[in-house]
Amino acid sequence: MAVRVQAQDFDVTAEISALTRGHLGIGAVVTFTGLVRGESQGETLTSMTLEHYPGMTEAELARVEAEALERWPLAASLIVHRIGTLNPGDNIVLVVTASPHRHAAIEAAAFLMDYLKSRAPFWKKETTASGAGTWVDARDGDAAALDRWKHPSKASE
Amino acid sequence: MAVRVQAQDFDVTAEISALTRGHLGIGAVVTFTGLVRGESQGETLTSMTLEHYPGMTEAELARVEAEALERWPLAASLIVHRIGTLNPGDNIVLVVTASPHRHAAIEAAAFLMDYLKSRAPFWKKETTASGAGTWVDARDGDAAALDRWKHPSKASE
Amino acid sequence: MSEPTPNAVKLLYFAWVREKIGRTEEICDLPQGIATIGELIAWLKTRGPGYEDAFQRPAVIRAAIDQVHVKPATAISGAREIAFFPPVTGG
Amino acid sequence: MSEPTPNAVKLLYFAWVREKIGRTEEICDLPQGIATIGELIAWLKTRGPGYEDAFQRPAVIRAAIDQVHVKPATAISGAREIAFFPPVTGG
Numbered sequence: 001m002a003v004r005v006q007a008q009d010f011d012v013t014a015e016i017s018a019l020t021r022g023h024l025g026i027g028a029v030v031t032f033t034g035l036v037r038g039e040s041q042g043e044t045l046t047s048m049t050l051e052h053y054p055g056m057t058e059a060e061l062a063r064v065e066a067e068a069l070e071r072w073p074l075a076a077s078l079i080v081h082r083i084g085t086l087n088p089g090d091n092i093v094l095v096v097t098a099s100p101h102r103h104a105a106i107e108a109a110a111f112l113m114d115y116l117k118s119r120a121p122f123w124k125k126e127t128t129a130s131g132a133g134t135w136v137d138a139r140d141g142d143a144a145a146l147d148r149w150k151h152p153s154k155a156s157e
Numbered sequence: 158m159a160v161r162v163q164a165q166d167f168d169v170t171a172e173i174s175a176l177t178r179g180h181l182g183i184g185a186v187v188t189f190t191g192l193v194r195g196e197s198q199g200e201t202l203t204s205m206t207l208e209h210y211p212g213m214t215e216a217e218l219a220r221v222e223a224e225a226l227e228r229w230p231l232a233a234s235l236i237v238h239r240i241g242t243l244n245p246g247d248n249i250v251l252v253v254t255a256s257p258h259r260h261a262a263i264e265a266a267a268f269l270m271d272y273l274k275s276r277a278p279f280w281k282k283e284t285t286a287s288g289a290g291t292w293v294d295a296r297d298g299d300a301a302a303l304d305r306w307k308h309p310s311k312a313s314e
Numbered sequence: 315m316s317e318p319t320p321n322a323v324k325l326l327y328f329a330w331v332r333e334k335i336g337r338t339e340e341i342c343d344l345p346q347g348i349a350t351i352g353e354l355i356a357w358l359k360t361r362g363p364g365y366e367d368a369f370q371r372p373a374v375i376r377a378a379i380d381q382v383h384v385k386p387a388t389a390i391s392g393a394r395e396i397a398f399f400p401p402v403t404g405g
Numbered sequence: 406m407s408e409p410t411p412n413a414v415k416l417l418y419f420a421w422v423r424e425k426i427g428r429t430e431e432i433c434d435l436p437q438g439i440a441t442i443g444e445l446i447a448w449l450k451t452r453g454p455g456y457e458d459a460f461q462r463p464a465v466i467r468a469a470i471d472q473v474h475v476k477p478a479t480a481i482s483g484a485r486e487i488a489f490f491p492p493v494t495g496g
Contacts (some may be wrong), residue, residue, distance in 0.1 A: 024195025038181025122404025138401035279495025280420035297490035
């Protein structure tokens with residue numbers, strides 16, 4: 001039950017260990033890691049810079065996490081989001097969910113990513129080989145991904 | 158694109174790194190880790206022993222993985238399953254999926270776990286504090302979990 | 315920075331909204347008659363070329379009052395901090 | 406262990422099927438007339454108390470021919486290796 005916004009990298013194994021140690025009721029841990037891809041719309045990416053809204057970011061991530069905890073019986077969860085300038089292949093975001101059984105952990109991780117992407121105040125600026133810096137546009141698919149959580153009977157399938 | 162059956166533990170970070178290094182098209186990595194829980198039907202668990210069918214296990218895991226690769230555009234995937242005697246809190250199984258976008262990675266990881274649980278020839282024997290060794294019964298829920306992948310329109314929601 | 319007066323509000327800008335306006339934040343004394351986020355955007359747009367550029371398509375502007383997402387019709391009365399930014403792209 | 410003769414097949418047992426029968430594997434000369442997995446189970450059941458106990462509820466017995474899952478009605482002709490086990494519980 002924690003959210004962190006940080007410039008430094010994270011270690012998935014270490015985060016899982018810290019989250020599950022001593023919780024012998026946990027049978028399933030799911031992690032989602034988002035990475036900087038090496039190209040954007042056909043152009044080679046040289047770096048990506050993440051801006052955020054300090055204060056609101058942490059508050060919004062905590063609200064998203066609280067909503068997941070209301071919907072699924074999670075034993076533990078974690079959201080870590082990096083800020084600053086990152087290179088292709090670098091980690092951007094980590095979501096970890098832990099629960100007694102696997103389906104809750106998997107669904108909650110998917111939910112956290114969909115909600116985080118639509119609500120947490122981060123903005124990505126990509127720099128390509130040509131030197132141009134471009135703010136990434138929000139994807140229509142992300143809004144559609146969000147919609148499915150509004151129909152509990154579908155989301156639980 | 159690999160499956161391993163082994164007695165020793167695995168390191169999630171190391172497995173992710175090995176799988177994604179140099180693949181700059183990967184934007185999303187999902188891991189599922191199954192852990193030995195500390196109790197079973199109200200009794201304290203002291204250990205769990207995993208038996209398997211050498212040869213068929215690897216073949217079946219490879220078939221399950223091949224099916225996931227046919228259904229989702231995965232850039233990389235991995236299944237690691239431990240055998241032998243494990244203690245509460247120990248890792249049992251790891252599934253890793255990597256893809257350009259997150260939904261494919263999440264769905265494929267869920268699929269791999271559901272299929273692996275119903276098809277890979279492993280059997281768990283639990284030892285409880287009272288000293289009794291009991292073979293774990295297959296759960297009805299696992300068969301139901303499998304069914305949802307037979308309706309592509311539902312599974313892709 | 316001095317404390318805002320009762321009629322003043324802190325405005326924050328992020329990403330390309332920030333770049334177009336050319337500033338990260340400012341304390342603004344709002345004129346009478348501005349009741350909602352949408353009305354505030356319409357007024358900000360008149361404050362110069364940078365603002366006009368930033369707010370030329372209100373449909374792609376998102377806003378937060380005191381660090382909570384709000385809609386264009388949301389009342390701003392009582393707000394201490396109002397932020398404007400493009401649709402978020404984290405994750 | 407000698408190579409199986411043309412009429413012989415290697416049988417493998419796992420988990421509680423193995424424990425009840427008391428062996429991991431054996432090479433068996435099958436009598437004439439056993440065409441399917443279901444028929445093989447019915448015959449194995451007659452081979453002693455351990456087998457009878459292991460196969461008393463055929464509905465909970467799973468089988469594989471040459472390391473591929475099969476059904477009770479599957480023909481066994483040509484099989485080199487036939488395994489019997491409870492429903493799997495890995496993962």
